[in-house]
Amino acid sequence: MIKNLKKLPLTLTKEEHIKENSNYLRGTITNDLKNKITNGFTGDNFSLIRFHGMYQQDDRDLRVERNQQKLEPRYAMMLRCRLPGGIISSKQWVKIDAFASKNTLYGTIRLTNRQTFQLHGILKKQLKNIHQILHKLGLDSLGTANDVNRNVLCTSDPMQSQIHQECYEWAKKISDYLLPQTKAYAEIWLDQKKVLSTDNEPILGKSYLPRKFKTTVVIPPHNDVDLYANDMNFIAIIENNIIVGFNVLIGGGLSITHGNKQTWPFLALELGYITIDKTLSVAKSIVTTQRDWGNRTNRKNAKTRYTIEKVGLDIFKKEVEKRANITFEPIRFYSFTTRGDTIGWKKDINNHWSLTIFIQNGRICDNNHQLLKSGLLQIANVHPGNFKLTSNQNIIISEISNENKNKIEQIAKSYKLITKISKLRENSMACVSFPTCPLAMAEAERMFSFFITKVENIMLKYNMEKEIIVLRISGCPNGCGRSLLAEIGLIGKSIDRYNLYIGGNRIGSRIPKIYKENITEKEILLHLKFLIKNWSIYRKENEDFGDFVIRKKIVKEVINPIHDFWN
Template sequence: MTKNFNKSSLTLTKEEHIKENSNYLRGTISDDLKNEITNGFTGDNFSLIRFHGMYQQDDRDLRIERNEQKLEPRHAMMLRCRLPGGVISSEQWLKIDSFVSKNTLYKTIRLTNRQTFQIHGILKKNLKNIHQILHKIGLDSLGTANDVNRNVLCTSDPMESKIHQECYEWAQKISNHLLPHTKAYAEIWLDQKKVFSTDHEPILGKTYLPRKFKTTVVIPPHNDVDLYANDMNFIAIIENKKVIGFNVLIGGGLSITHGNKQTWPFLALELGYITLDKTLSVAQAIVTIQRDWGNRTNRKNAKTRYTIQNVGLKIFKKEVEKRANITFEPIRSYLFTTRGDSIGWKKDINNNWSLTIFVENGRICDNNNQLLKSGLLKIATVHKGNFRLTSNQNIIISEISNENKNKIENIAISYGLIKTNSKLRENSMACVSFPTCPLAMAEAERMLPVFITKVENIMLKYSMEKEIIILRVSGCPNGCGRSLLSEVGLIGKSIGRYNLYIGGNRIGTRIPKIYKENITEKEILVHLEFLIKDWSIYRKENEHFGDFIIRKKIVKEVINPIHDFWN
């Protein structure tokens, strides 16, 4: 007997009532845009603007000072673009850079680990402007936040092979198929006239999904999208250099709540294999089941992984087959052996070049060490190809002709875009956290560069400076930094204090386990030095750090997260 929380007699969450009463995501957003008294959105609109791709934030560095001055927080919006597969043209980049430079508080662009970009510090008066700019250049921000299918990830760089190009096109198709149908976005932000007809959401429903939903398309053996952390995944199966179908995996997710043992991270589970022609119907079936069966009375238990736990994988699979009118075939053989990005130059399928540039924590800005924002702007003025954003917060300048290669390289060198970094640094990641994220408990993006330098010094001390450790920092337990798929993960507890997790693996198929709780950065470094020293002495040949941790039983391996993660 399956549970349908939409029809439950239990009390629905506040968020469910907001969606129910929103008139298909319109709310009174238009009225708030006219309100010049406050720079923020009021009431339900604070939540509803997320469906349109924005979060209301304030500068937490200034919060106390402004409170003492009896001023409201310095509200500004963060906008996240919809960019399935991460491809953006040079012309589009120029328009985005121009808006950011002229109309935002921070003047920076932030690459996310969901293969798109965010713009922080947009004042309310400039919101229509950026939405209309996006529309004119063929982009939008619809469905990049809140309870919908988010930006669809795809193994990076479609120009790497025809297979990559085909999978990129599937990422676009899935994204478009699962988009909200409401005309609210066009009416509010693009000033399109309201059509007086009944809105209808055939896939998402009037109250949309119970929680956010994340999707990937991935090409083995490279797990650059961290597929096991996502709700729905399509693994390309290749024969005779063609994609013939997908293995479908569901139910991954990393968010937890500190101390709440009813929350846990979980790796995506195998459903079965499908041919290409069934892809969209299967995607729709999975999403509608989560729509109908997901928990709408407790948001902490509302993600797809909890729905599967509540009803059982076998029942969930049977319902997918029923709704999609298919029978899953057995999973086809696949193997993942690598993760991360290959920094530097390589040739593509058309004998052009691509240059992957390391972007620390995804922040596109100029500083004393690197003029990254100015350098990319300069490249965009001469480059005729595309930029491709990766799931590891880096950027690929792709489709560079042989004639243009030296010109692009000289620009990149002169602006400091090409630098030698340790493999440790290149494989690190942090979420945004302070000062703009309202959920942040501890620093992440701002602390990681200096923290990595300290870990690099430890690695050098024990002659391990050429080795890789996947190290990630999240400012809170919501999973944005994907710390719970790293070999060393830090999750913020309070200012300057973190939980330290160890024992994940290099390719992102094992969840780490807590090693020390609520400790300072100084204490973390002491523990890491002890562990790295032991690794340098007692590891087997080519043994990775996380595998060493598990083999030596420094922490217990997380095999079944429901039982193992907290115990």
């Protein structure tokens, strides 16, 4: 543990004490790296490594067996790269693939719905190695976890390539601007020499933020980043094919605690419009307001949405205007009509091609059905352009020339990267959950494929197999799978039991309502059979599933989540 702790008010959470006394996120991490007795991190360092982009995990399938053998859990780290906008070059991909193959317990790469990749199963002795590889590639993992601004999302692949490039540049600027300034990351992982009295956190503060903070940059009409689930969102307003400003929305978030009515999901609210030159100033002002006003005595109520509920949106807005020295203009018109990714080939306005490949749950590995990992590596070896990771856990091979298109298509076909899938499967996803997530209450990723196949059979039985339903599975209520923005959402309650939510909408702007609580997969399928059958019979023309169950009053619409979600 860290010595000479400064005493803080007892009302603050344990996490606040850890941050305040961490010496700008250093703690005693270097000592733990030298400790060969355990493969894990001890004391406060267990929490502090998250600021550096890592979570300590263990294989929960092996916990009981190892406990019986009087062995410590099989500790290994999950590392999440910082990749604003989700763009990674082919050359970078090749190096990441090599590390995953040789130096992780699972040998896989996992794409997240935060538009980046994670490596699971890194032993402590390999941590410096992967951080230094990332550094040589121009990448890092700083600030991808814990109480900071996380990886900044942006719309992945609109047809207007010039606008996307602007969108990406703003995602990167915001990410860099809000990044922790501590030198701890460079000292610990890159072996850079410590310089005394150089640490200062002008935006995040010595105790950083009260809770995690998520940001997006979005190009309407495509809501592929699920902007309503994020703390801070910049919706691009385009004139004459350039971004002239942003509509700013704040306060979204989906995490809840089962049975705790003081927690609720919430959709981001409109603050107003700003010209593009005010973007960083407004971003800083929103973050610092949440930094100063957010709840540091109860982490379950520490996110931005709870701060807004406590003080009111108007007061929060006035404070942001004061700090940024601006006045928000009225919201400019915008609308969203689509969500998700368009799988397959597309051509952009620059006459280049892109190929979007469906990655079930983002897990990149080789199996009996397709050789995803090997195929993507082969493409990376011949493609001079970039890969774009999407917020729906898919991957876009972008900027493909006409000359290179046939070569990449042949590789994709030979490794079975291009497969026929249902619209249901294409628009559904699950979080990692077991065996590595310590918060998991029920299966998600590992049961996803079997479960979706059963739902596909129900859809086929009622001639609805060509229809879209946004279906998501989360192993716990912390929101990673974004189930509370789905038309059908499953949230793990305990082993093999879930809460079933229905009534979200296609574009991700409505929170679903609980339909059945604490039920098994068999029970869920029986309910879905009944619901899908009735949808097929009584729907209006082209009526989506989520809209149908609201119209037929199968569940009540969640209009104000603070009052409607639990009641």
